[in-house]
Amino acid sequence: MRACRCRNSKIWDSSRRRTAGTSSTPANPQVLDGFAPELIARGFRQSDIDAVRQYVDTHDLARAKAKDKYAVVLGASKVAKKFQKIKRPFDDDAMLSYFYQKAFGAAVVDHQWSAGLLTSLDSQRQRILASYMQEQSGTWFIGPTSTLDAIKYERNLLLRPDSEQFIKTAFEEGRL
Secondary structure (H helix, E strand, O other), X not given: OEEXXXXXXXXXXXXXXXXXXXXXXXXXXXXXXXXXXXHHHOOOOHHXXXXXXXXXXXXXXXXXXXXXXXXHHHHHHHHHHHHHHOOOOOOHHHHHHHHHHHHHHHHHHHHHXXXXXXXXXOHHHHHHHHHHHHHOOOEEEEEOOOHHHHHHHHHHHHOOOOHHHHHHHHHHOOOO
């Protein structure tokens, strides 16, 4: 089992927290009301809470991440099949590159979402929100599989004969 300390993306990423069993970030509309009293006590106005709520309602972080991941997974599947067609292995290094691309894409989307959220606020509210989120403790994520098992599993998904349709369906159903 692997453990990874998640610290600096608390404002922006609810998916890690869901995995760890909690969801306490403004990216999740259901928990925004829980943050409001604390943020107001620190200097937010109701109009600032409304601005954050409006941003969260109109900028679905999970959907944006899924769109980015869809493009990466679909592209990797096509490359893996080309390698298979010419009888070259889609080796562990290629798989690690694919994992990196997925993680990098998610980080870019997180950054863009966060920057958009912060620009919806004035500089004082930006500092309050950043300060509040930095004070929150990080979470632990424990993954049940080894890297080699993950590589094997993902490689098999990428090389499925119906991978393009499988990826598209998973994306459309919100499972990607």
